[in-house]
Amino acid sequence: MQHAPLWLLPALLGSLALAPLAQAATPLTLEQRMAALEARAAAAESRAAAAEQQARQTAAELARLKRSDPAIQASGPQPEASAPVLAARLADVEARQAALEKLGRSETKNPSKLTNGFSFNGYARSGLLIDDSLGGGRGGPYVTPAGSVGGAVGRLGNEDDTYMRIDLSKELHAENGTRSKFTVSIADGVETSNDWTAEESTLNVRQAYAALDHIAAFKGNPVLENATLWAGKRYDRDTFDIHWLDSDVVYLAGTGGGVYDLQFGEGWRSNFSLMGRDYGDFSAQGGNADVESYILTSNQFFDDGRWQWMFNAIGSNQNDTRRNAAGLTPADSGVHSMVAHHQKGFFGREGFFKTALLYGQGLGAEVKNLGSDGELLDDAQALRLALYGQTPLARGWRIAPSLLAEQSQDRYVGGDDYRWLTLNLRLAKEITSNFEMVYEMSWQTMDLDPMGYQQRNAVDGDFWKLTVAPTFKPDMGGFFTRPELRVFASLMDWSKELDDYSGSDAFGQDGFGAGGVWQFGVQMETWF
Incomplete structure (x- = not known):
């Protein structure tokens, strides 16, 4: 051996x-x-x-x-x-x-x-809009007179801009288990079709904030152990929108701080935050200073998130040192509330359905973009209803209906009155594993009396739009599978009276008046 x-x-x-x-x-x-x-x-x-x-x-x-x-x-x-x-x-x-x-x-x-803990998310759309005389198309989800007070219409075949938002995040894990996350969001939007758009660019940092969760010091505390702390510039995590209209149901954004997901009981979680915004300048000793506004928010979720009650108190003590565009003293405070139901399923079918009722007074009368309108009067009031959802309709068919309606008064001038309602329906028919036909129908009715605010005239009429969009996508996974590459044709028409609402909006301009307008185009939309 x-x-x-x-x-x-x-x-x-x-x-x-x-x-x-x-x-x-x-x-x-x-x-x-x-x-x-x-x-x-x-x-x-x-x-x-x-x-x-x-x-x-x-x-x-x-x-x-x-x-x-x-x-x-x-x-x-x-x-x-x-x-x-x-x-x-x-x-x-x-x-x-x-x-x-x-x-x-x-x-x-x-x-x-290391590269782990890094995430890259975003949204983008880019398209070309051409009218029936081979001129530049006009449009946008807020193209109608009601759009001046938030009245959105269907967006499909009605967008001529390039918009993108990029979200960059980095997570770090402490040895005690606490997780931290920093997020920055960069956005830009232009309407020019040129490749070099530096002069038209509105490049902006929409978010820059840090958050802590899985906090070691909170372990064992049933109220705090699932909480997330954050501070910085951001839009609220629980903001939600009607994608078909390009309209948020409610949108809370600004700079401040808060806490998410306090657990006060079974099926009950709570968010609280304080955010600041600016309304412009006012004269002060030694020069100009920003008019600051502050939004204190309580957002309560019950029944595992199916029911939501949001309450906002808005204050801006120096806002009444200014004058709005009508020469009147704007409000220095306001309140806002929303009750929403997030239905899991579409009335017993696959999909979802959401309902929201919003009310605001004073600075809270801008019920969608919270605290963003410093022109509102103390007596301003607004009530808004939002309904929307989506579900498979039949073999190869999907349907997404939505309704958005609002009545507001005494907004900018005592006695003004704005009433509008939008009905929108998007349909999709799968043809192959990568191709579908998408259809969108919109109708909006409005009765607006701005009482001469910004030289606007009282109008009463209807708008409607029909779009057909052959669409390519990577898979037939549903309405929200992206990217989508579309060509489209849209026919729009409206009551002639609406052409007289304002000399500064699109309606009534050369080649864009009542009587029927055809527009064509191609568009990309993606998110990830």
Whole structure:
């Protein structure tokens, strides 16, 4: 029986221990490094076990030879002297293994070196709109006179802009389990079709905030342990919209801070925040200063989020030092409330349906974009109703109906009155696994009496739109599968009286008057 010389074992063990370290010079991801670390640890344990087994076998063989060969007995204890050397080599392997484990732990604590925890999300649309005389098309979801007070109409085949928003986030995990996240959102929107749009660009940072969740100090507290703390510039996490109209149901945004997901009872969670906004400038000693407004928000969710009650108190103590466009003193405070029901399913069918009733007074009478309108009077009041949802209709068909209606009065001039209602219906028919026909029908009726505010005239009439849009997409997963590549044709018409609402809006301009307007185009829309 032949055995490897005992003095070769330390060299062999050393070379095996150094090999993984040489391979580690190539940059790897955290997952690859941790996998390699586990493999090295397992290999080191295996080598140590094998070395111990070999040492035992060698010692046993030497003992046997000593007993049978007097010459070996006379040679003294030199062979056994290699055992301490072997032990030293094994200790070196263990030290190297510990160093690798320490490296892995340090990288987990400092993930700024890593790509994990980074997310990239966004939304974008870009399209070309052409009228029936090969001129530039006109439109937009707020093209009608009612759009001046939030009356949106269907957006499909009615957009001629390029808009994009990019959300970049980075998560970090503390050793105690607390997770932090920083998010920045950059947005831009232009209507020009040119490739270089620096002069028209409205590039803007929409969000820049940080948040903490899984907070170690809150563990074990049933109210706080699921809470998220945040501060910075952002739009509210629980904002929701009617996509078909490009209209938020409610939109809360600004700079401030708050807490999400306090758990006060089973199926009941609460959000609270304080956000600030600016209304412009007012004269003050030493020059001009910003007119600040503040929105204190309570957002309550019951029955695991099916019911929502939102309340907002708005204050701007210096707003009454200004004059609105009608020369009147605007409000310095207001209240706003919303009750919403988020139905899981579409009346017993697959899909969803949402209902929201909103009311506002004073600065809260802008019931959608909370706290954004500093022109409103103390007596301003608004009531808005939103209904929308989507469901499969029949084999290969989907339907998404929506209704948005509002009545408001005493907004900017005492006695003014704005009433409008929009009905919208989007249909989709799947043709192949990547192609569908999409149809959208919109009707809006309005009765507006602005009492001369911004040289606007009283009008009463209707608007309607029909769009057909052959659409390509990666899969037939539903209305919200993106990206979509569309070509479209839209026919719009409205009551002639609406052309007289304002000299500064699109209606009544050359080539864009009542009697029927055809528009054509191509558009991309995506989100991820």
